[in-house]
Amino acid sequence: MDIYSKMYSLTITFVILVSIFKANCDEPRDDFNSRLIALEKKLERQAVQIISLQKEVSSQENTIADLKEKVDAQDNDKKKMGSEILELKRKLLKQNRMIKHLLKLVKKAPIQQNDIVVDKNDDERAGDIQKVDKTIDKKKRFVLDTVETVAFEATIAGGNIAHHTHIDDKIVFETVSLNVGSGYHSKNGTFIAPVSGIYVFSTSVMMIGASTTDHEMHVIIEKNNAEIAGAYGNSKGAYEHSSVTATIDLQAGDAVAVTVERHQDITFYGDKLTSFTGFLLYAF
Known part of the structure; x- marks a missing residue:
């Protein structure tokens, strides 16, 4: 039930009570006034509560609006990050193609490798072979x-x-x-x-x-x-x-x-x- 429905219900209740009090002619006038004053105070308290509820609703509406703005901003950031990721993937693909092309050119370049001279260790039990000279001279095309x-x-x-x-x-x-x-x-x-x-x-x-x-x-x-x-x-x-x-x-x-x-x-x-x-x- 919203605030306006509550106010309407309270008003109807008040009218009914007043009618009942008026219809009861045998009841002393002082008692009637006392009850009437009590009802008025109760209505005042409820009016204060209604105002408090209205402020709380307004505050919640502002909070919801702020959250909506944050969600929209996050959506925009997500879209921007998606575009940046796509651009990085394109650059990476381009660099990979360039690397493959350069590797092909390097493989085609003539390579001259001098003979490898080895010397066996005197201790045949060890079975170690030491490389005493290994020179690779790479000649690149201009x-x-x-x-x-x-x-x-x-x-x-x-x-x-x-x-x-x-x-x-x-x-x-x-x-x-x-x-x-x-x-x-x-x-x-x-x-x-x-x-x-x-x-x-x-x-x-x-x-x-x-x-x-x-x-x-x-x-x-x-x-x-x-x-x-x-x-x-x-x-x-x-x-x-x-x-x-x-x-x-x-x-x-x-x-x-x-x-x-x-x-x-x-x-x-x-x-x-x-x-x-x-x-x-x-x-x-």
Whole structure:
């Protein structure tokens, strides 16, 4: 029963009691007044209780409103945390994919492992084998390294002609179209390794038979003045073309060039038909 129903019930009760008291004419007037005063006091006490109950209800309603706000805030926090967890899962998935990709690249990198030398202990009863030397030298491709790659391309361009070269003369490829790492020097036709590693070099030369007294040519790719690979040609007509490619192990500062090895008074044709190129395969 709510507050208003209680008040209504009390009012009806009061009216009934008053009617009864009025109907009882034989009862002395003083007794009637006494009862009436008692009922009025009782009604006052009940009115005070009703007011107290109203305050308590209002307080409980405020408490319920506060709890509702807290529940709503917790729901919002839950949704926010769910979004953050989803984002973290996406980042973790992305990182796992990246790690798998890097592991594949590392597996593809060449690995050189030196032989393992073992020495048996003199006490055969112990049966211990000690490893006295175990060295693993991992060589990574330059694409995984912090070293910038090295590459160059140089030619004898235009209508230029290298006239009457002789034994031990370097062929100078003066026109440079590519020189990453600044290893090639066009003034003397020499490549100087900026970093240690495995390099690939190639040269292609065209001889003009009509412009030379010797109709044969023999050029080499040399490392620090030592022959690595050679190309030979014999000009039976007006022109003769020959080429060679070499893979060379270089330390930083080593020099590579294309040199006339044999035969005198050779003339080489330009127009970008005579070229020298090289690049770093992977760094040490």
